[in-house]
Amino acid sequence: MHFTEYSTLLVSHEDSLVSITINRPEALNALSSQVIEDLGQVLDVLTTAADDGDWLFRGVIITGGGEKAFVAGADIREMTAMTADEAWECSTRMHALTLAFEALPVPVIAAVNGFALGGGCELAMACDFIYATSSASFGQPEVSLGLVPGFGGSVRLQQRVGPAVARELLYTGRRISGDEALRLGLVNAIFGSRDELLAGAQKTLAAIARQSPTAVATVKRTVGRVDGLSTTEGLALEAESFRQAFTTSDMREGTRAFLAKEKPAFPGH
Template sequence: MGEFVRLEVADGVGTIRLDRPKMNALDAQVQRELIEVAREADARDDVAAVVVYGGERVFAAGADVKEMAGMSYQEMVRHAHLLQDFTRAIAAIGKPTVSAITGFALGGGCEVALSTDLRFAAENAKLGQPEILLGIIPGAGGTQRLARLVGPSTAKDLIYTGRFVDAQEALAIGLVDRVLPAEDVYTEAVA
C-alpha cells in the first residue's frame, strides 16, 4: 500500500482508491503507486473486478503542475514515460475495470478514466484534457483512447480547445457510460 493510493478488496471487487489531498493531483509518487496497485489488483485471485475511485469530491485533477514546473527537459521525458506507464498498467488489468468519477477528471485524471473499460460519472463530474492551455498535449495515451471513444473530430475539439465537458455532454459524446447522482456513483460501479 502506498501513501496516496491503496487497494481495498471486498466481495471480489478491488477498489483502487486515490487519496492525495486536496485534488488527487498525479505527482510522480502517485503515478508509481498506481502502477504498483494496478499490478497487485491484476495478480490477486480474490479480485474479480476493479473500480478506480478518487473519493466523493474529486476523481483526479491531473498532473501536479507545481512538480512539473521545475523539471528539466530530461526530467520531463522521464516523467512522460511514467505517465504512459501508469495508464498502461491500469489498461492492462485483465479483469473488468470501472472508473467511478466524481468532480473533476482532468488531464492525467481523465486519462486514468480512459484507461478503464467503463466510466460511471456523477452528475457533478467535469472531464477534460486541458493540457493545451499549458502548451502541451495529453501524454498518457489520452489522444488515442479519447479518439477511440468519442471519434477523431470530437477528440480534436476537446484536445485543441482544452474545454471541459459536464457529465451529460460526456454521456452524449460517448466519453462516459452512465451518469448517476454523486452519492450513487461508487455503489453502482461496485455492483
C-alpha cells in the same frame, strides 16, 4: 493479495472487488510522482495475482477521495521543475501504468465525481468504462498551459469519441460536463451522487463477476487487440478467441448449466 500502506492511496479488497481511491483531496487528487509510484505498486500486486489464475479478484474500481475531484490532472507544481527528459520519463511511466490497467484480465471502472481533467481524464480513459456523477467535469486542457497530453489523451480520446470531437476538445482545451460526456460516449452512465455512483459501479462488477471469468478476460483481451485492425483482421482474431473458448472448462460448465436450466459454477479455467 496483500496491499501495504500507501501514502496517496486507499486500497480495499472485499467480495472479489478491489477499490482504489486516490487520496489527495487537498490537492484535488493530482497525479504526483508519488501517486504514480503508489499506483504502480498496486498494479504489481494485481498483475501478480491475476497471473496466478486463482481469480482472487474479479473487478476494480478506481475513484478519487473527497467531493471535488476524481483526479484534477497532473501535479503542475512538479511539472514546472522538470527537464524535457524528465517529462518524457514521467510520460512513459504513466503510459506503462495505463497499459497495465488495460492488461488486467478483469473489468476496471473509473468512478468519476468532480474534476477529471488532463491526466485525470487520461487515467479514466484507460479503464474499461467510466461512470460519473452529473457534477463531473472532463477535459484535456493542456494547451492552455502550453502543454500537450502526455498520459494517453491524444490516443484514447479519439478512440472514445471519434477523431473530429477529440480534435475539438484537444485543440480548445474545453471542459465538458458529465451529461455531455455521456452524450458523446465518453461516459457510460450518470448518477446523482457519489454514493450512488460507487453503488452503481459495484452492482455492475457484481453482475460481471457472475459470468465466466475466462470468457470475460478473453473478451476484454480481444476487444483491446482488434482496435485499429481491418475488419478482416479483426474477425480472424475473434475466430481464434472463439476457438480458445472451446478449450476451457468454463465453456463446458456454462453450456451444461444452460441445458440443465441451472446456474453455472464456473471453475475459472
